[in-house]
Amino acid sequence: MSQVLSTRCCIAGGGPAGMMLGLLLARAGVDVLVLEKHADFLRDFRGDTVHPSTLQVMHELGLLEKFLARPHEEVRELRAIVGDTELVLANFKHAHTRCRFIAMMPQWEFLDFLRDEAELFPGFHLMQNAEVTGILQHGDVVNGVQVLTPDGPLQVTADLVIGADGRHSAVRGAAGLVVRDLGAPIDVLWMRLPKMPGDPSITGGRISPGAFLVMIDRRTYWQCAYVIPKGGIDAVRARGLEAFRAELVKAAPLLANRMDALASWDDIKLLSVTVDRLERWYRPGLLCIGDAAHAMSPVGGVGINLAIQDAVAAANILAAALADTQLDAAALTPLLARVEKRRLFPARVIQAVQVAVQNRLLGPVLAARDVNTPMVVPWPLKLLGRSSWLQALPAYAVGVGVRPEHVRLPVAKKAS
Known part of the structure; x- marks a missing residue:
């Protein structure tokens, strides 16, 4: 027989969106349980970019200095080498944020930090090795989740369930929420290669x-990150590892003396790119945020930061109602609609830009048949490369984005 737990708000998924929302709700005095299917956060994440918008949230929480004490690097420009021409595409020095850089921090450091801060509040609870496999419902109202743990099945009842379990969300699938696929003509191969003395310090x-x-x-x-056509991994592997190494060296000749780091295909990870969005992000008793609501392309590296913005908006709108334990799922439902309405516009705009970049830039580049023809720099990029003020525009789009959120919550008493 399943063990049963009860909480005011149950968050499925201990990624950036789930952990940030857990911290914000606990900070506002809400009893919240985060369920994470892995035993820890020590995995090889690829989304390690903490953008100025997220750093601004840390500042508003009074945690920025402490956060930046964790190991990280600071990226103040994004560059591109088009053919033989090097260009600055984005410069963060004009950003109207506390931090004018992207912090490159391993995601396990980021998540560990959020957990450590959240655990200072008595309402926060994190259960790891706890995989959400389905939902509980009474009529049309979601009132909990089904969980698989090493000790057996578990049922968690909650007045509100948050689906923050990523692009393959079990919560949104079990809830029958309709997903709209926006299409992605690319996949991405991720790998690590050693940095040598004399290498440039360029991110781009x-x-x-x-x-x-x-x-x-x-x-x-x-x-x-090496971009390949959608579904093209079998063709890449069929050409052989040596051929793939040669492709990398042709794209970046400075890598020629370190290809032995790619000893096998196990050193190369496939990210199958998906760009999709829920037709509706909620049901009574349930709200999806982050990749569970809108899976993003890796273009711009904005997915994690958009998920954080979702979490801040959800906390701003829901925290007071969740702190009032007399309010039930029916009273919360209009607030769930408000969260979707607030965050749908940014998601739609950013996904439209990502799809345009995929279709109009990446697709044609990958489809080029004459690979020996010199690459001509488009005139908009030439103009961009000559003006730091113009470079502030893509810096804002990537670093801050559409409708940035700000923390607007009271602070509950911390645990003694």
């Missing part, structure tokens, strides 16, 4: 006919 893309490679400076290594 390298674009040439038939190839698009992103190199992120992680101080001791390069975090690399």
Whole structure:
């Protein structure tokens, strides 16, 4: 027989959206339980970019200095090498935020930090090794989740369930929420390559006919993303590992002396890119946020930061009602609609831009047949590369985004 637990708000998923929302709700005096299917956060995440919008949230929480004491690197410009021409595409020095840089921090450090801060409040609870497999419902109202743990099945009843369990969300699937696929013509291969003395300190893309490679400076290594056509992994593997290494070296000749770091295909991770969005983000008793509501392309690296913005908006709108334990799911439902209404516009705008970049830039680059033809720099990029003020526009789009959220919550008493 399943064990039963009860909480005011149950969050499925201990990623950035789930952990941030857990911290914000507990900070506002709400009893909240976060369920995370893994035993810890020590996994090889690829989304390690903490953008100025998220750093601004940390500042508003009074946690910025403490947060930046964790290991990180600071990226103040995003660059691109188009053919043989190097350009600055985004410069954060004009950003109207507390921090004018992107913090490159391993995501396990980020999540550990959120957990440590959340545990200072008595209402916060985190259960790991707890995989949400389905929902509980009474009539049309979701009132909990089904959980699988090493000790057996568990039922968690809650007045509100938050689906923050990612693009393959079990919560949204079990709830029957309709997903609209926006399409993605690309997949991405991720890998780490050593950084050598004399390497430039540049974070950005390298674009040439038939190839698009992103190199992120992680101080001791390069975090690399190589874009391939959608479903093209079998063709890449069929050409062989040596051929793939040669493709990387052609895209970035400075990598030639470190290809032995890619000893096998196990050193190369596939990210199957999906861009989708729920037709409706909620049901009575249930709200989805982050990738569970809108899976993002890796273009711009904005997915994590958009998820954080969802969490801040949800906390701003829901915290007072959740703190009032007399309010039931019916009273909360109009507030769930408000969260969706507030966050739908940013998600739609950003996804539209990502799809446009995928279709109009990445697709044609990958489809180029004559890979020996020199790459011509488009005139808008030439203009962008010459003006730091113009570079502030893409910096704002990537670093701050559409409708940034600000913390507007009271603070409950911390645990003694």
